[in-house]
Amino acid sequence: MEEAGRAVADAVQDSFPVGRVLLLAGGGANGGDALVAARHLAALGREVRVLAAPARHPLTRANRKRLGAVGVRVTALNAAAVVRESSGAAVLVDGLLGTGFTPPLRPELAELVAAVNASGLPVVAIDVPTGLDATRADLVGVTVQAAQTVTLSGLKTALLFGPAAHQAGEVRLAALRLPVGWAQAEALATRPTRTDVARLLPVRSADAHKGTAGRVWVVGGHPGTAGAAALAGMGALRVGAGLVTVYSAADMPLVMPELMMQRHEDVAAALAEAAAHSLPDAVCLGMGLGPHAPALARLILGWGIPCVLDADALQPELAGLGHAGCVWTPHPGEAARMLNCTVAEITRDPLAAARALQERYGGAVILKGGPSVVAQSGGLWVSRGGHPGMGSAGMGDTLAGIVAALLGQGLSAPDAALCGVTLHARAGERAGARHGYGLSASDVSGELGAAWLDVVASVKEGA
């Protein structure tokens, strides 16, 4: 609580360095954090006003005494007091409820939340804005609208996704040094920086050639959906795959002359024959592949080589067949099919959904969205960046090809997944700056080389 409160005080001092600070403290540990923050702000010479509910948590009680001992007066918390004390304040700190909140909000708390939102003051929320259920991306009732949320120990579902994340404003993570076992279950995910990702990218030797830069097979396309496989192939080439061959039952558009096309009526037989000769470094399958996808997925998973399963290859019958080298890339609709649940259940808690997919299917999982979640056996990563224009056909096909190319260049499945979503998002930002909502998957492919250079440059820039 001491570290948490200090981190909140530091954030207020950083972002709102002048004027009176009004702090609201509930009866639980979240309120205790607010009382500690008030003491630190007072020590920094800030004028503070504190409105507090009766303390129920023992540490909250102790911190109320400590606050009194340094001469800060605490006044009873009610909506009228919030209205009165808001006048003339520069910023309001919301320490009413944190992760201990169980919906629905009781009426007296709902009244306080309404008074906070009506105050017009910028709000710094402690851990989660009051009224948000930390474990859900949707809204469960009236909620504090924060300008900034200082979250403690780890990122929570509500701060990352959906309408809940809009209530949180800018999210700052305060990494607390807590005794083992204290971190709460909902503090789940980490969000690697571009610099973290840059350190995972492959570096080539000067004598690299097309045979050492990754041989990738793309298995996809069907009459009517041939472009999906072509987009995956383009994505793979644009992140440096040495040789990319597309196996398809459909005629391919000639999108890049560097792509090698293998059109076969019986793709399974053609693959088996080619595999008997030599296996590639990675396979990417499922994009526009149609009804034969599950059988082809079984064949390719049986080879045990790195692979990406996308689109039509994301089927419940493949549960348990994943291995350490594979990456599953569902969007929420495909994830719902794989977990036999509704799309709303996936989007309400993408972190839990990604974890469940990884446990059920094995390997690594990219649950696509804004942001995407990468699940691997050691934890959850949430992606950064991207562009709203990326909500268009073919973006997922491109991502699948990117990840396959990274697997083909020797990255592990989790690293390929994380690097893949990062490069894809950065390329989307670049292409989005030029094309806006008219962004196409081919535009994103065209920016992948520059996106890679941006990510690598972040190490020098310290981004």
Ligand SMILES: NC(=O)C1=CN([C@@H]2O[C@H](COP(=O)(O)OP(=O)(O)OC[C@H]3O[C@@H](n4cnc5c(N)ncnc54)[C@H](O)[C@@H]3O)[C@@H](O)[C@H]2O)[C@H](O)CC1
């Ligand atoms: N993440 C960490 O490791 C740390 C978190 N800290 C802070 O602790 C809170 C969680 O504290 P807790 O005491 O468990 O819960 P809250 O303070 O959020 O709320 C408890 C309080 O709320 C009342 N309540 C519950 N539901 C409702 C409702 N529907 N309507 C009204 N009131 C409700 C309940 O009766 C209790 O009185 C976490 O968010 C962090 O801020 C630590 O300080 C550091 C380590």
